[in-house]
Amino acid sequence: MKVVVNFDLCESNAVCMGIAPEVFEVRDDDFLYVLQEEPGEELRDKVVEAARRCPKQAIVVED
Amino acid sequence: MGTIAVVGASLSGLHAAEALRAGAAGAPGYEGEVVVLDASPTLPPDRPPLSKQVLAGEWELAQAKVPLADRLGELDLDLRLGTTATWLGPDGGDGRTLGLDDGTELQVEGVVLATGAAVRHLPGPPLGGVHAIRTGEDAVALCADLDAGPSRVVVVGAGFIGAEAAATCRGRGLEVTMLEAASTPMVRVLPPEVGAFVADLHRDQGVDVRLGTGVERLEAGADGRVRAVHLADGSVVEADVVVVGIGVVPQTGWLEGSGLQLGDGVVCDGTMLAGPRVVACGDVARWPNPHFGEEMRVEHWENAVEQGGHAGRRLLDELAGRPGTPFGPVPWFWSDQYDRKIQLAGRPAATDEFVLVDGTVEERRFAALFRRGDRCTAVLGVNRPRHVMQARMQLAESLAWDAVAARFAPTD
Numbered sequence: 001m002k003v004v005v006n007f008d009l010c011e012s013n014a015v016c017m018g019i020a021p022e023v024f025e026v027r028d029d030d031f032l033y034v035l036q037e038e039p040g041e042e043l044r045d046k047v048v049e050a051a052r053r054c055p056k057q058a059i060v061v062e063d
Numbered sequence: 064m065g066t067i068a069v070v071g072a073s074l075s076g077l078h079a080a081e082a083l084r085a086g087a088a089g090a091p092g093y094e095g096e097v098v099v100l101d102a103s104p105t106l107p108p109d110r111p112p113l114s115k116q117v118l119a120g121e122w123e124l125a126q127a128k129v130p131l132a133d134r135l136g137e138l139d140l141d142l143r144l145g146t147t148a149t150w151l152g153p154d155g156g157d158g159r160t161l162g163l164d165d166g167t168e169l170q171v172e173g174v175v176l177a178t179g180a181a182v183r184h185l186p187g188p189p190l191g192g193v194h195a196i197r198t199g200e201d202a203v204a205l206c207a208d209l210d211a212g213p214s215r216v217v218v219v220g221a222g223f224i225g226a227e228a229a230a231t232c233r234g235r236g237l238e239v240t241m242l243e244a245a246s247t248p249m250v251r252v253l254p255p256e257v258g259a260f261v262a263d264l265h266r267d268q269g270v271d272v273r274l275g276t277g278v279e280r281l282e283a284g285a286d287g288r289v290r291a292v293h294l295a296d297g298s299v300v301e302a303d304v305v306v307v308g309i310g311v312v313p314q315t316g317w318l319e320g321s322g323l324q325l326g327d328g329v330v331c332d333g334t335m336l337a338g339p340r341v342v343a344c345g346d347v348a349r350w351p352n353p354h355f356g357e358e359m360r361v362e363h364w365e366n367a368v369e370q371g372g373h374a375g376r377r378l379l380d381e382l383a384g385r386p387g388t389p390f391g392p393v394p395w396f397w398s399d400q401y402d403r404k405i406q407l408a409g410r411p412a413a414t415d416e417f418v419l420v421d422g423t424v425e426e427r428r429f430a431a432l433f434r435r436g437d438r439c440t441a442v443l444g445v446n447r448p449r450h451v452m453q454a455r456m457q458l459a460e461s462l463a464w465d466a467v468a469a470r471f472a473p474t475d
Contacts, residue, residue: 012404013397014448015365018456026449030404055111055364055397057130 409441
């Protein structure tokens with residue numbers, strides 16, 4: 001599983017961080033950082049949920 | 064094979080339709096016909112960009128698409144745009160009848176009500192140059208008036224939509240006056256510190272913010288367009304363009320006679336069931352949120368998505384005779400104004416105590432919790448998305464004040 005963020009769309013709402021803090025982190029500079037670009041399968045449900053709930057639909061999960 | 068009607072093809076209705084097809088664990092998706100109706104002749108746009116990117120002229124309206132817009136083909140929907148549902152019959156035991164504006168009727172075994180809300184207007188006849196921001200057409204028409212370079216824009220109402228419009232107009236370099244009838248913006252629903260911050264944020268940016276002054280009337284020029292706004296205190300503000308953001312009214316009038324309970328929305332139970340075979344979701348739905356022990360109607364983007372999905376699954380349960388599950392989210396929304404991102408999660412009240420937990424209001428970058436007795440009702444962040452989301456996760460677990468506040472306790 002590979003996590004790809006379209007940073008042109010991302011508005012740093014941090015919804016993803018709320019759902020999967022192991023993978024997504026919005027830091028004090030207000031930018032989103034992807035902590036693990038290829039997270040383990042145990043995080044799949046959370047990452048998919050984060051992608052689904054992103055209000056800007058900026059996260060793509062590639063298999 | 065039966066039919067389910069989804070009334071409203073905006074964000075919430077489409078997510079309900081998706082859930083109907085997707086089903087849930089242990090429950091297959093709906094295989095009958097799913098008819099999705101909307102009065103709009105085109106698929107309604109995603110709303111958040113309307114007052115931001117679209118109004119700024121950065122995006123074409125077509126770029127403001129709801130997440131499911133590109134996937135509708137997969138859902139096998141009978142999408143009927145430009146069609147208005149005009150009445151819903153009472154429960155007939157095995158179904159209901161839905162009346163349409165072309166005079167035809169649909170026999171359905173289930174209904175999703177997602178008709179949303181319509182903007183409130185100022186009293187008086189419609190005038191050129193006076194705009195709301197609700198539909199795609201609204202945004203495009205306002206954008207065209209802004210492109211013409213008005214000498215002043217007056218924003219009526221300092222709620223989040225009005226504030227976003229004011230910020231976008233300033234971003235275009237236009238002169239802006241923002242009027243608010245209350246003494247502080249949003250003071251009926253939020254602690255006064257929040258509205259005071261919003262007013263100051265806009266004053267920093269050169270907006271002429273006037274509080275405690277209602278609109279008496281709009282004055283038209285010889286061309287039939289607005290030329291000035293007369294205020295209740297006797298003052299007059301000249302304006303070529305007026306943006307009205309004074310709230311919305313849930314669209315329930317057409318449901319008289321359906322046997323459903325109506326009252327500032329379609330009244331649902333805690334599972335989003337409004338009556339036999341009928342669920343509601345999005346701006347039009349009122350329900351008792353079990354997590355907060357409070358009845359609410361929520362107009363936020365994310366709620367439209369999540370509640371739509373929940374309502375779709377609830378309808379499948381209803382048709383299969385299964386009990387539904389409660390819908391108990393922590394509501395959340397964001398508002399972008401200038402370079403500030405304001406986010407609020409929870410269910411605040413005006414009388415809650417505003418407790419700053421990070422940053423300062425003066426630096427326009429802070430997080431605050433709202434306290435009501437031993438409860439934390441909400442978190443507000445300004446350029447503090449991490450704080451908001453962490454508090455939100457805690458609020459989803461428990462509203463206990465001590466638990467939420469502990470997340471922000473100094474660690475050194």
